[in-house]
Amino acid sequence: MSKQLTQAVVTETGEKVIAGSVRPDGTVRKERRIRAGYTPQDEQPVYQSRGTLAKANIPTCPGMDEADVAALKAAAAKGKKPAGSGQPAAPKPKPAASAAPAKPAPAAAAPPAPKPAAEPAAPPAAPEDPKVALEKQIRNLGKKVRQCTELAEKKAGGAKLDPDQESKLAKSSEWQQEIKQLEEELAKLSA
Numbered sequence: 001m002s003k004q005l006t007q008a009v010v011t012e013t014g015e016k017v018i019a020g021s022v023r024p025d026g027t028v029r030k031e032r033r034i035r036a037g038y039t040p041q042d043e044q045p046v047y048q049s050r051g052t053l054a055k056a057n058i059p060t061c062p063g064m065d066e067a068d069v070a071a072l073k074a075a076a077a078k079g080k081k082p083a084g085s086g087q088p089a090a091p092k093p094k095p096a097a098s099a100a101p102a103k104p105a106p107a108a109a110a111p112p113a114p115k116p117a118a119e120p121a122a123p124p125a126a127p128e129d130p131k132v133a134l135e136k137q138i139r140n141l142g143k144k145v146r147q148c149t150e151l152a153e154k155k156a157g158g159a160k161l162d163p164d165q166e167s168k169l170a171k172s173s174e175w176q177q178e179i180k181q182l183e184e185e186l187a188k189l190s191a
Contacts, residue, residue, distance in 0.1 A: 008034050134186045141179045148172035 008016040016034040023029060048056075055076060151169050155161055161169065 131186065131189050134182050134189065138179055138182050138186070141175045141182070144168070145172060145175050145179065148175070 008018055010016055016036075018032045018034065020031040021029045055073070148169050148171075151161060151165050152172075155169070
């Protein structure tokens with residue numbers, strides 16, 4: 001199609017209209033009205049995010065060479081900080097060693113229970129007291145044992161349990177033994 005066929009024509013009423021035309025096979029295209037303020041997609045400017053615009057418009061400092069500006073832009077494009085940024089990089093915090101003493105592994109026991117995914121990724125600000133850590137473990141295991149007793153009641157009532165609930169119910173005795181061991185360790189720490 002030529003440009004002349006696709007150009008809009010303004011009528012006496014003020015509407016823009018693309019005139020009708022004849023296709024190569026002889027059929028006729030209807031004329032198409034164009035809404036006021038419409039810009040065809042081909043003519044719309046390409047979207048640029050604020051970050052892209054900010055990188056493009058980095059102001060130069062008075063007295064700075066163009067070579068320095070080009071080096072800074074290249075470093076920004078690579079995602080690196082400039083060498084003389086003024087502030088040293090903050091050292092990464094090292095993960096704190098486990099404050100609780102290692103517990104003996106049960107002989108020929110099942111693999112340990114998976115840790116919940118909701119644990120915070122960042123280490124605590126101050127190292128935990130071993131006593132507090134043991135109490136927390138006891139609370140967590142007590143909660144699991146309570147859930148197991150509820151599941152056992154459901155099962156006794158005739159409810160069907162799914163495989164995850166069955167495996168949780170099977171671990172109840174292990175958790176109770178672990179609670180006893182942790183309580184003994186806590187008693188040794190308190191004494």
